[in-house]
Amino acid sequence: MFKVTKVADNRLEIEFGGKLDAEEMKLALDELSSKALGIEKGQMLYRIEDFALPTLSAIAVEFARIPEMFKLIRQFERAAVLCDKQWVQTISELEGKLIPGLSIKAFDMNQLEQAEQWLSY
DSSP states (O other), X not given: OEEEEEEETTEEEEEEEXXXXXXXXXXXXXXXXXXXXXXXXXXEEEEEEEEOOOOHHHHHHHHHTHHHHHHHHXXXXXXXXXXXXXXXXXXXXXXXXXXXXXEEEEEOTTOHHHHHHHHHO
């Protein structure tokens, strides 16, 4: 499951759970790209539940679109990740250190208020 909602001119909320195959990954990236159009200095709030690694074919779809995804990521300044799996939180914050101009902070699922405050800071 992958759902993207544009909740403000500069903000997307993304719900993610389960395992994505190639077709689902293509649809997810298409939805993310279309909802991100026109966003500047954006914010993202990810809700990740029941995370499972995507299939190899889904990863191939994602790799094929890396240039497009890097361009999209430059539209955003902050991303808050809500997830109860510590390893996902750690990888999310590490990813934020590797992507110039994007700060990523992870929170437990019950810390929505703290995540909202951090995004608004």
